[in-house]
Amino acid sequence: MNPLFHALFQKSRYITNCLNEVLKQHNLYSSQWTILYCLHNHGPMTLTQIWKYLNVEAPSITRAITRLETLGWVLRVEGEDKREKIVTLSPYAEKQLPVITKTILAFEEEMVGALTVEEQQQFMILLEKMKG
Amino acid sequence: MNPLFHALFQKSRYITNCLNEVLKQHNLYSSQWTILYCLHNHGPMTLTQIWKYLNVEAPSITRAITRLETLGWVLRVEGEDKREKIVTLSPYAEKQLPVITKTILAFEEEMVGALTVEEQQQFMILLEKMKG
DNA sequence: AGTATTTATTTAGCTAGGTAAATAAATTTC
DNA sequence: GAAATTTATTTACCTAGCTAAATAAATACT
Numbered sequence: 001m002n003p004l005f006h007a008l009f010q011k012s013r014y015i016t017n018c019l020n021e022v023l024k025q026h027n028l029y030s031s032q033w034t035i036l037y038c039l040h041n042h043g044p045m046t047l048t049q050i051w052k053y054l055n056v057e058a059p060s061i062t063r064a065i066t067r068l069e070t071l072g073w074v075l076r077v078e079g080e081d082k083r084e085k086i087v088t089l090s091p092y093a094e095k096q097l098p099v100i101t102k103t104i105l106a107f108e109e110e111m112v113g114a115l116t117v118e119e120q121q122q123f124m125i126l127l128e129k130m131k132g
Numbered sequence: 133m134n135p136l137f138h139a140l141f142q143k144s145r146y147i148t149n150c151l152n153e154v155l156k157q158h159n160l161y162s163s164q165w166t167i168l169y170c171l172h173n174h175g176p177m178t179l180t181q182i183w184k185y186l187n188v189e190a191p192s193i194t195r196a197i198t199r200l201e202t203l204g205w206v207l208r209v210e211g212e213d214k215r216e217k218i219v220t221l222s223p224y225a226e227k228q229l230p231v232i233t234k235t236i237l238a239f240e241e242e243m244v245g246a247l248t249v250e251e252q253q254q255f256m257i258l259l260e261k262m263k264g
Numbered sequence: 265a266g267t268a269t270t271t272a273t274t275t276a277g278c279t280a281g282g283t284a285a286a287t288a289a290a291t292t293t294c
Numbered sequence: 295g296a297a298a299t300t301t302a303t304t305t306a307c308c309t310a311g312c313t314a315a316a317t318a319a320a321t322a323c324t
Contacts, residue, residue: 001166002240004252005147010187011259012144013281015137018264020282020309029309034133048272055142060311062274067309083272083319108134114261120136126255127143129246132150145311152279152312161279180302192281194304199279215289215302 015111022107026100032068040097044088046079147243154239158232164200168221172229176220178211
């Protein structure tokens with residue numbers, strides 16, 4: 001395996017695991033947080049909007065939302081178009097979000113703080129160049 | 133979610149999916165290939181050596197090796213220390229490896245070819261800087 | 265209007281990562 | 295040398311991605 005890919009995959013797993021560790025105090029997994037954050041920024045979204053935005057397949061989002069719903073973080077309501085379900089943050093989620101956001105910002109700062117802004121930009125550019 | 137992380141996770145998934153697609157012709161998944169390649173380079177290894185080298189937890193490797201064994205890619209034999217299992221490539225795997233390697237090299241060249249060697253090094257350095 | 269196609273979501277089932285705990289063999293300690 | 299600890303592997307069970315196929319509602323076609 002190309003060492004570059006190996007390093008990329010490993011760092012990706014490492015960051016995910018760290019994030020999960022940090023989010024334990026809020027009883028959340030990183031992917032669940034990603035969805036909550038997405039809803040916080042965009043307001044209510046359909047499942048399709050969510051999975052297209054996050055660049056993930058639909059079944060992953062169906063499962064995650066089901067879990068988030070039973071845990072009380074989101075509500076699923078029927079849209080005008082009765083095929084679609086609109087997902088909104090629950091009042092509980094709205095209340096918890098500020099403190100979770102604080103946790104996340106600290107984590108991100110710690111994780112990425114060793115890179116200058118230019119290096120972060122450079123990193124994104126290099127990532128972008130890896131296409132198929 | 134920090135856009136840098138988002139981009140990192142996404143690219144990681146994207147490359148994995150592409151790799152899976154390319155490996156379909158050999159009836160392999162990317163993680164299975166990673167293990168075969170590892171064994172090819174190091175010769176017979178215990179499960180512990182494999183998961184430590186690949187930086188993954190033991191159960192992931194147990195499962196993957198079990199699958200690779202039933203598919204005929206590897207053999208599991210008891211070591212002198214009877215706690216450990218030594219994994220070796222099967223003759224079938226040895227025979228298939230060259231052509232699979234060719235597939236992989238072409239894929240990696242296509243995927244990473246847009247980056248100069250300096251950019252690849254730079255990328256690794258930046259990745260390295262993201263610690264916890 | 266009735267049929268065909270598209271679109272949104274879900275279900276089923278796979279790989280692949282993780283943790284926690286069980287088991288069995290080897291090693292250390294007393 | 296018996297008991298305690300460590301080490302290697304496995305099992306059970308979770309999240310999280312994927313594809314393929316099912317379902318149900320909306321839209322397009324004739």
